[in-house]
Amino acid sequence: MKRNDTSFDRTRPAVRIPKRIAVPTAERHVTAGGVSVYTLPAPEYGVARVSFVFRAGSSWQQVPFCASATVNNLAEGSRNMTSLQIAERLDYYGSYFDVSIDRDWSVVTFVCLSKYFDRTLEIAREILLDPQFPEEELAVYCAKSRQALLVNRTKVDFMARELFARSIYGADHPYGTSSDAALYDTLRREEVAAFFRDHYTADNCFVVASGDVSAARIRTLEAFLGEMATGGVTERGPFPEPAATAHAERSVEGAVQSALRVGRTLFPRSHADYVGMQVVATVLGGYFGSRLVQNLREERGYTYGAYAAMVNFDRSGYFAAATEVGAPVTDDALEQMMYEIGRLREELVPEAELGMVRNIMAGEVMRILDGPFGIADVTIENIQNGFDNSYTAGFMEQVRAVTPERIRTLARRYLVPEELTTVVVGPDRAGRNKEHNEQAK
Amino acid sequence: MITYAEHRLANGLTMVVNRDRLSELAAVNLLYRVGARNEDPRRTGFAHLFEHLMFRGTRRIPDFDAPVQEACGENNAFTNNDYTDYYITLPKDNIETAFWLESDRMTGLEITPEKLAAEKSVVIEEYNQRYLNQPYGEQWLLLRELVYRVHPYRWPTIGLTPDHVREATLDDVRNFYDRYYRPSNAILSVSGDFDPEALFALAERWFGDLPAGEAPHDVLPAEPEQTAPRRTEIRRDVPATQITVACPMGDRRSADYYRCDLLTDLLAGGTSARLYQELVKKRQLFAAVNAYITGDLDPGMFVVTGQLMPDVRVEQGEEALWQEMRRLAETPAAPEELEKVRNKFEANMLYGELNVMNKALNLGYYAMLGDLSLVNGEAAIYRAIGAEELREAAERLLRREKSSTLIIHGGHEA
Numbered sequence: 001m002k003r004n005d006t007s008f009d010r011t012r013p014a015v016r017i018p019k020r021i022a023v024p025t026a027e028r029h030v031t032a033g034g035v036s037v038y039t040l041p042a043p044e045y046g047v048a049r050v051s052f053v054f055r056a057g058s059s060w061q062q063v064p065f066c067a068s069a070t071v072n073n074l075a076e077g078s079r080n081m082t083s084l085q086i087a088e089r090l091d092y093y094g095s096y097f098d099v100s101i102d103r104d105w106s107v108v109t110f111v112c113l114s115k116y117f118d119r120t121l122e123i124a125r126e127i128l129l130d131p132q133f134p135e136e137e138l139a140v141y142c143a144k145s146r147q148a149l150l151v152n153r154t155k156v157d158f159m160a161r162e163l164f165a166r167s168i169y170g171a172d173h174p175y176g177t178s179s180d181a182a183l184y185d186t187l188r189r190e191e192v193a194a195f196f197r198d199h200y201t202a203d204n205c206f207v208v209a210s211g212d213v214s215a216a217r218i219r220t221l222e223a224f225l226g227e228m229a230t231g232g233v234t235e236r237g238p239f240p241e242p243a244a245t246a247h248a249e250r251s252v253e254g255a256v257q258s259a260l261r262v263g264r265t266l267f268p269r270s271h272a273d274y275v276g277m278q279v280v281a282t283v284l285g286g287y288f289g290s291r292l293v294q295n296l297r298e299e300r301g302y303t304y305g306a307y308a309a310m311v312n313f314d315r316s317g318y319f320a321a322a323t324e325v326g327a328p329v330t331d332d333a334l335e336q337m338m339y340e341i342g343r344l345r346e347e348l349v350p351e352a353e354l355g356m357v358r359n360i361m362a363g364e365v366m367r368i369l370d371g372p373f374g375i376a377d378v379t380i381e382n383i384q385n386g387f388d389n390s391y392t393a394g395f396m397e398q399v400r401a402v403t404p405e406r407i408r409t410l411a412r413r414y415l416v417p418e419e420l421t422t423v424v425v426g427p428d429r430a431g432r433n434k435e436h437n438e439q440a441k
Numbered sequence: 442m443i444t445y446a447e448h449r450l451a452n453g454l455t456m457v458v459n460r461d462r463l464s465e466l467a468a469v470n471l472l473y474r475v476g477a478r479n480e481d482p483r484r485t486g487f488a489h490l491f492e493h494l495m496f497r498g499t500r501r502i503p504d505f506d507a508p509v510q511e512a513c514g515e516n517n518a519f520t521n522n523d524y525t526d527y528y529i530t531l532p533k534d535n536i537e538t539a540f541w542l543e544s545d546r547m548t549g550l551e552i553t554p555e556k557l558a559a560e561k562s563v564v565i566e567e568y569n570q571r572y573l574n575q576p577y578g579e580q581w582l583l584l585r586e587l588v589y590r591v592h593p594y595r596w597p598t599i600g601l602t603p604d605h606v607r608e609a610t611l612d613d614v615r616n617f618y619d620r621y622y623r624p625s626n627a628i629l630s631v632s633g634d635f636d637p638e639a640l641f642a643l644a645e646r647w648f649g650d651l652p653a654g655e656a657p658h659d660v661l662p663a664e665p666e667q668t669a670p671r672r673t674e675i676r677r678d679v680p681a682t683q684i685t686v687a688c689p690m691g692d693r694r695s696a697d698y699y700r701c702d703l704l705t706d707l708l709a710g711g712t713s714a715r716l717y718q719e720l721v722k723k724r725q726l727f728a729a730v731n732a733y734i735t736g737d738l739d740p741g742m743f744v745v746t747g748q749l750m751p752d753v754r755v756e757q758g759e760e761a762l763w764q765e766m767r768r769l770a771e772t773p774a775a776p777e778e779l780e781k782v783r784n785k786f787e788a789n790m791l792y793g794e795l796n797v798m799n800k801a802l803n804l805g806y807y808a809m810l811g812d813l814s815l816v817n818g819e820a821a822i823y824r825a826i827g828a829e830e831l832r833e834a835a836e837r838l839l840r841r842e843k844s845s846t847l848i849i850h851g852g853h854e855a
Binding site: 010012013015016017018042044045046047075083084087088090091092093094095096111112113137140143144147148150151154155156253254255256257287288289297298299300301302303304324325326355356359360362363364366367369370371372373374 | 465510535538571712713750751788791798
């Protein structure tokens with residue numbers, strides 16, 4: 001690999017760090033029905049996006065799979081249009097329709113060419129104001145979702161994610177629970193329709209519109225929202241305390257790799273230590289070249305990837321580190337993960353490494369904000385957490401203020417080895433030491 | 442519409458710049474015209490292994506990732522059968538960092554036995570994670586083997602077996618680097634708020650004095666025409682049986698590419714498309730269906746695939762897929778349906794031009810195809826295709842005697 005050196009002086013170019021990341025404020029209108037509509041105009045692109053966000057995530061459901069079945073069947077037929085007609089219209093306009101759901105929220109998003117904005121909204125009306133959840137469509141949905149879940153539950157990483165949630169929150173906790181795929185067969189149309197009635201109301205909704213959204217278009221949107229039902233279920237009681245298990249393990253015959261997770265419940269984003277812990281997680285496994293990647297991938301070749309992150313919910317949050325490794329090195333990989341966590345508790349992170357992590361986190365925010373729609377995603381997340389878009393600039397300042405001492409303090413406070421849950425899903429490790437097997441119970 | 446300016450350096454490096462006045466970022470994309478197609482049949486998976494090695498440091502810069510990250514940037518790469526692509530996004534003020542890094546590793550890569558050994562095991566774990574430890578993970582290994590007999594598309598990017606990766610030597614690394622990682626074999630594309638002329642000058646500064654070398658010209662064996670149906674059936678511990686049918690089709694620059702693209706959109710472009718509506722919703726034979734083309738530089742594949750619902754027989758599912766393919770060959774699509782798939786293409790194209798990264802990727806890709814004007818010109822090609830032209834292509838290409846069928850039998854099979 002030796003080629004002739006070139007004469008030009010190839011010293012490293014100077015780097016400039018953006019001082020401030022400006023996130024435009026979303027303009028807020030409140031409709032007569034009480035729905036907040038946030039607009040982020042960027043007319044240059046010729047495309048528009050509208051996201052409807054509902055307090056309708058899976059932690060609100062009483063019946064397994066009901067919340068996801070509801071959001072996934074919104075477009076399966078209204079009084080005026082069949083499922084096929086809705087799909088054909090949206091496809092004809094080239095409009096993109098997507099739904100997503102997490103434990104707390106569901107999001108229904110439309111993206112369209114400017115010229116089809118009004119027509120797309122006409123279809124959105126059928127989807128959001130008048131879904132009928134036809135029996136036969138729901139049956140098809142349940143059959144194929146059951147199948148898809150069974151496929152997912154043959155993947156060690158998927159199984160580890162479910163087992164981890166159960167192990168840190170408890171199997172009956174709204175943030176920890178997962179259900180038997182067979183329960184799809186018992187889900188009834190009435191349960192889905194009732195969940196829609198209770199949760200897809202003006203009182204549970206906010207809207208973020210971005211891209212080519214003129215004042216006239218916002219008026220059309222507000223008129224549409226005026227028709228949305230009000231009321232519904234907007235309050236709920238306290239959740240049970242999380243009930244964590246120290247170690248959980250599941251053996252999967254024939255698996256080539258083990259999926260590993262280490263972590264614990266912590267707190268929602270509003271907590272004073274959240275951003276600090278986000279920096280801790282980033283140092284550990286939040287980027288390519290992080291300590292976990294260095295250790296498990298670059299030095300040992302145990303894995304293709306290793307990660308650590310903070311995850312936030314409405315009422316909680318958790319810290320997790322995860323990887324998938326070749327089965328024979330499972331024990332050592334776990335030891336290395338604990339070693340890297342321990343190092344955060346014992347040693348100060350070198351200033352150079354921390355500086356890089358700060359820059360990575362700044363760059364990440366800039367990348368999310370690129371293009372007309374990224375800013376909509378950031379806005380949605382800020383509103384969900386009870387903030388406006390000034391949060392993002394403040395977030396960057398908080399990240400910049402984190403010191404090596406603070407990282408060690410936070411790691412000592414929150415990443416106490418005895419308080420961490422460990423999850424292993426992979427081939428049977430019959431030869432392992434007994435201690436672990438006993439803890440598994 | 443992506444505007445662009447093009448420039449070629451004396452050493453053969455092609456450069457394309459798109460000016461995006463709205464973005465704070467720069468996307469720098471470096472495409473090398475080398476992929477799994479260029480591999481020695483005894484060293485399959487090597488182009489991809491080499492892509493990993495490109496992050497293992499050079500004589501001057503021992504760690505590639507850290508300077509990117511210190512500049513608030515992010516970088517990654519991917520390899521496919523036709524090309525290898527490296528990309529960096531970072532604040533536009535720091536673009537020179539990207540040029541510094543990419544020009545350095547185009548000539549100064551330094552791989553030690555230790556680095557090679559560590560990277561081999563990472564790639565073998567990737568093989569395990571993505572191909573062996575996933576339900577249906579082997580489908581590409583098996584399907585390519587079935588469709589191609591002599592062309593290097595017969596193996597996937599990850600390689601035929603982890604053994605080929607295990608056996609790679611330092612000499613292999615050296616030869617591959619010397620042959621393919623040359624300015625004349627690379628395309629540098631950038632999107633961001635830059636004056637193209639100023640950026641060309643900056644590229645001259647960093648890349649201009651790299652030795653040109655000889656542009657490689659690998660002659661690949663042409664795949665002979667298929668005349669009889671082919672079939673592989675295996676049994677695996679997967680919940681649903683998967684049926685995949687593939688037929689050979691033209692290359693990325695052929696007229697058939699666009700026809701086949703629209704045909705697969707009729708079958709599987711969105712929830713209103715035929716396979717989903719007929720086979721998942723109406724007849725409930727499949728839990729999931731899909732149709733797509735591979736879009737390779739050399740003649741590619743038209744693929745139709747689905748996972749059966751429990752209690753559906755394989756023959757019944759297979760016949761249903763063929764019914765839909767026959768329908769394409771027998772009856773021209775209705776004007777409304779054809780308009781729908783064309784509109785969808787145009788909208789998707791526009792949605793794909795919203796950030797600098799996608800634009801830089803697109804420019805690099807079309808420059809590799811050899812006709813940059815296609816980056817904005819394909820909509821017109823799709824517009825010009827009529828229903829009868831589509832039907833004729835389906836009749837000519839989607840034939841049993843030219844098909845390869847892969848069945849992965851699962852647990853709940855009837």
